[in-house]
Amino acid sequence: MEDVPERMRKEYLLPDMDSTFRVFAAHWRTVDQDWKYPLHKHPLFEVNLVLSGTQEMTVNRTSYIQKPGDIILLGPGDEHESRAIGRENMTYYCLHFDVDERALRELLCRNKTYFHASNSELAAAIRPPLDKLIRLTQDEGAERVESRMITLSALFELFAGISGTLSKWDHGNAVSRMSQAASQIASRLERAVDEAEEQSMSEHDVETIESIAAEIGYSMSSVNRMFTAVYGVSPRQYMSTLMLKKSKLLLMDTELTIEVISAKLGYKNIAHFSRQFKRWTGESPSSFRSRFYK
Structure with missing residues (x-):
């Protein structure tokens, strides 16, 4: 009798995966026109999205003006401070995270493009999952199992959007x-x-x-x-x-x-x-x- 493995003609397998990530202090916040946050750094990655108003974010001594839809992407150890500017209140969404997936960590740490305008490739890739996360952040039932699973799904979409975009920019660069x-x-x-x-x-x-x-x-x-x-x-x-x-x-x-x-x-x-x-x-x-x- 013919062995089963010898009768197999085609097979597709997903790669084994063993990865963890952590999300810290994700928050949606509206502040007045005099608000500011002092210079600091932390061992986490950060996504900062302005939803309304204007924010000035200074990263490693370079200042960026964020209008609605503009995103700042930071890595561990990046010194940054921010303040609302203009005559209106400012609303922003901020998410801190850490991942142990080596390839993603390397892409994130190698990236030195901090500012991404609302019409940029990265903003287009990650705005949909960020909008999902914003809605979930405001959901009073966010602790429900279903909501937590939807949150995990949105986070994986976010990481996929970041890694996909950074990989395109990184394509063809010689590995140092x-x-x-x-x-x-x-x-x-x-x-x-x-x-x-x-x-x-x-x-x-x-x-x-x-x-x-x-x-x-x-x-x-x-x-x-x-x-x-x-x-x-x-x-x-x-x-x-x-x-x-x-x-x-x-x-x-x-x-x-x-x-x-x-x-x-x-x-x-x-x-x-x-x-x-x-x-x-x-x-x-x-x-x-x-x-x-x-």
């Missing part, structure tokens, strides 16, 4: 030596987390980064500089993000005790893992698990 090195470092960090041994990761992560630096022939300072320039976070921060994601996935497997999970992740004991998890999330592993399984 720095980007290649950073990608190597990220791949090795991901492998190190997947193969975590039974030792304290808070002690082990620095050793891991040092060994990766030696392996690819760069100093620790060069590795930190290149990685942060390409991905917007340090290698150690990136490794912590990977560890947190793996921790959450394991905690959602109720057949595993927290003690077993602690050992799988390479911690010396459960107390050490619990302290680290609480530093990351503000809650204990058992508290996180109980929110899903009561």
